[in-house]
Amino acid sequence: MTSIGTGYDLSNSVYSPDGRNFQVEYAVKAVENGGTAIGIRCKDGVVLALEKLVTSKLQKKDANRRIATVDRNVGIVSAGLLPDGHHLVSRARDEASSWRSTYKAPIPVTSLADRMGAYVQMYTTSSGVRPFGVTAILGGWDAETEVDVDGVVGKGPSTGAGGKTKGAKEGGAYLYMIEPSGAYWGYYGAATGKGRQAAKAELEKLDLDPKKGATISLEEGVKEAARIIYVAHEESKDKEFELEMTWVSAVSGPTKGKHEEVPKALREEAERLAKKSLEGEDEEDDGKMEE
């Protein structure tokens, strides 16, 4: 719902007569021009993927990593203005570090998302600043095993850290998306950037809702994420792109609870399958046209 915000769109933090902050809405436009970023919450982890549109042939391949790590177990991928994305990651890292300093434990992904949302929102309240030109997708895994307190000395009580419900399952995968307004929600599948419409359509086709009993494994998630980025890239067909993918698994899984880049072999396999699947679709389309 675009409308001209004449007079009320020149300053940040100013309300229009119909209650909108136009600067925030214009910030969303900056996001929509960026390369597609997606996140998939799997049964045993989270996959993040990014369509990195190549701006110069002089750039070294596989350098310029854009999906950032926060603490050890959380990843952030953003679409939109790159420097704004960097700044947001820097703040997230500070928040994680200050939480660790106070509580001697890693920050829960929910708390980190909350702090990032609050931070982004602050930039919608003053005309001296502009809103963030990024939508950030935050994916992480809270450890399902008992994690020792930082700097732990000795074994501690046999019952472990206090305040626990007996038999309750700890930890799990979390996926959040924070918008330029500061609003954020938890997702099973999230997409932003230029190809987000196509990506969202593909994500909805996957069964991801654990309450409905259907979830996918991390390996499947990696393959699907690659395929979805290739589908979303159709929006920017004329430009070259690189696929960057990262994942976080459970402590018992392939990444041992850490946020890491997907191993080259697995990524290349996923890309190969993605390309094959796209060609398959083209053949189908050609077939239909002949009819």
Added chain:
Amino acid sequence: MNHLPQAWGRPRDDVYGQYNSAYLPSSHHNPTTHTQSPIVTGTSVIALKYSTGVVIAADNLASYGSLARFTDVHRLKPFNRKAIVGFGGDVSDMQYLTRLLKGLDTQENYADGSVAEVDSDGDEVEGEEKPHMSAKNLHAYLSKVLYKRRTDFNPLWNALLVAGLDEDDKPFLAFADLLGTTYSSPSLATGFGAHLAQPILRRVVPDEKASEKLSREDAVKAVRECMKVLFYRDARSMNEYSIAVVDREGMKLKESEKLEGQSWAFAEGIKGYGTQTV
């Protein structure tokens, strides 16, 4: 004599009552405290370089003065695949440094290195990134922290050994303490170990050349022997210890090793020991 400045030159407490520091200027309400004394402490840490790596060991005891208070304390703290720090001295300062190093490791992990780890054959190891900081870098960092604190008259009351590999994956071993003193040698020990274990270690490895010829088995054997001697003679030690070996292939840390081959037979021949009723 009470060495603290706030006790000098004031009217006597038993005649005029205790001085109320609230009447001082706001910047002087709390007296500046200087050098502390360590409270809960760990004893010696010993380490030995061999041909392709380093062995380091420390017992699992944290003493509260003469009380053997905590017997499950691990004083060997791995940093990354290439470095391990062994702490002697104050345990709360050990915790502070451990947390500091954890933060440092997290920050180092953020850097966009993308340099692949190379194994001993020179082939790239799939999926492994070369750690940015070597044991040498870690020791430099810790030395600077310790010296800074000593200069501020607020020392971290520790004596520590940094063991591991340097940038060229060669064995590295160095010492740093609460005064900011640092030194390096093929064999090192802190505390009582410097008096009791070093002579034994130096017989095994008199110089760098001998260290380059020493095998892993012999190095571990020498360190275990020294841990036994320390239990015999150090009154603030324990018979359970942690031992770690770091080499190119990685780090092996064992945290509940028991001393073997002790002989207390000498006690039979001395009055008052064992089950004697003299």
